[in-house]
Amino acid sequence: MATKGTTKAKATKKNKFSEETYRFWFENMLLQRRFEEKAGQLYGQQKISGFCHLYIGQEACSSGSVSALTKDDKFITAYRDHGHPLALGSDPKKIMAELMAKETGISKGKGGSMHMFDKEHNFFGGHGIVGGQVPLGAGIAFAEKYNKTGNVCICFMGDGAVRQGAFHEALNMAMTWKLPVIFVIENNGYAMGTSVQRTSNVTELYTLGEAYDMPSAPVDAMNPENVHVAVEEAAERARKGNGPSLLEFRTYRYKGHSMSDPAKYRTKDELSEYKDRDPIEYVRSVLLENKWATEDELNEIDNRLKEVVKESVEFAENSAYPDPSEAYKDVYVQEDYPFITE
Numbered sequence: 001m002a003t004k005g006t007t008k009a010k011a012t013k014k015n016k017f018s019e020e021t022y023r024f025w026f027e028n029m030l031l032q033r034r035f036e037e038k039a040g041q042l043y044g045q046q047k048i049s050g051f052c053h054l055y056i057g058q059e060a061c062s063s064g065s066v067s068a069l070t071k072d073d074k075f076i077t078a079y080r081d082h083g084h085p086l087a088l089g090s091d092p093k094k095i096m097a098e099l100m101a102k103e104t105g106i107s108k109g110k111g112g113s114m115h116m117f118d119k120e121h122n123f124f125g126g127h128g129i130v131g132g133q134v135p136l137g138a139g140i141a142f143a144e145k146y147n148k149t150g151n152v153c154i155c156f157m158g159d160g161a162v163r164q165g166a167f168h169e170a171l172n173m174a175m176t177w178k179l180p181v182i183f184v185i186e187n188n189g190y191a192m193g194t195s196v197q198r199t200s201n202v203t204e205l206y207t208l209g210e211a212y213d214m215p216s217a218p219v220d221a222m223n224p225e226n227v228h229v230a231v232e233e234a235a236e237r238a239r240k241g242n243g244p245s246l247l248e249f250r251t252y253r254y255k256g257h258s259m260s261d262p263a264k265y266r267t268k269d270e271l272s273e274y275k276d277r278d279p280i281e282y283v284r285s286v287l288l289e290n291k292w293a294t295e296d297e298l299n300e301i302d303n304r305l306k307e308v309v310k311e312s313v314e315f316a317e318n319s320a321y322p323d324p325s326e327a328y329k330d331v332y333v334q335e336d337y338p339f340i341t342e
Contacts (some may be wrong), residue, residue, distance in 0.1 A: 014292070024063075051260075064223075090116075135170040
């Protein structure tokens with residue numbers, strides 16, 4: 001599998017990108033899909049508890065962003081956060097173990113579904129407070145600018161998060177200080193079960209950035225090509241010192257807001273319409289049409305990824321729960337902090 005930052009766009013007669021990039025997208029998105037499908041099954045079996053927000057349908061948002069950025073750039077998102085670390089190369093075993101609250105999890109079993117974190121792959125969470133990650137993303141970008149690293153931070157949020165005051169404060173500060181941050185609204189049409197049309201007079205969400213003179217644009221994010229191009233352009237602008245961008249990724253989740261949501265607020269026709277534009281199937285068709293892969297090869301990849309997911313489940317189930325004393329660890333940097341005792 002290709003890794004973050006290794007796929008470069010090369011023009012072909014029929015397509016904007018190289019065979020390597022389409023292969024990366026196919027395998028990367030399919031891993032997320034198969035992992036999330038299994039997570040949904042495990043939740044139904046009560047092997048995963050608490051909240052669980054699946055990313056199924058939105059995989060082009062993460063995969064297209066990863067291919068456009070470098071391994072040193074920083075990622076941060078909200079609580080629909082299983083797909084992003086998988087796209088970045090985090091170990092599926094550790095992510096599955098975290099979902100099951102096991103000590104081998106990527107957050108030591110203490111974060112669960114909504115609080116994934118992987119410093120090794122520059123993934124800074126998984127945040128449960130709606131919009132809480134937006135000023136944090138600006139802060140990470142501030143550190144990159146202060147340290148003159150040349151890196152950018154890409155900060156994802158849902159469409160509901162743009163109602164938060166912290167969103168507007170962060171955009172204002174980021175633009176004032178020309179921070180190297182890409183704000184991304186993953187607009188899947190619904191804040192929990194409420195459509196954008198019912199929550200805001202402004203339904204073209206990217207235009208919210210224009211109030212701060214921030215370069216802003218909508219992106220058809222059911223296609224990783226569009227995502228890659230938009231993110232690459234925003235990153236180039238940021239690295240030149242021209243500051244942040246706001247991108248509205250227009251995407252769709254096939255499942256409800258969380259596993260407890262039956263999603264009765266939308267029609268079957270609407271869901272079917274988006275499934276007809278499935279990003280994985282689109283990339284599959286490109287690979288087949290260009291004779292870059294055969295059906296057998298793609299099925300082989302699918303079977304291999306299913307095995308990866310199966311192994312991650314076995315790893316998680318065979319792992320132990322954290323010792324209760326772990327609740328007092330990793331709270332403060334100071335190990336002998338005097339006001340916390342077991």
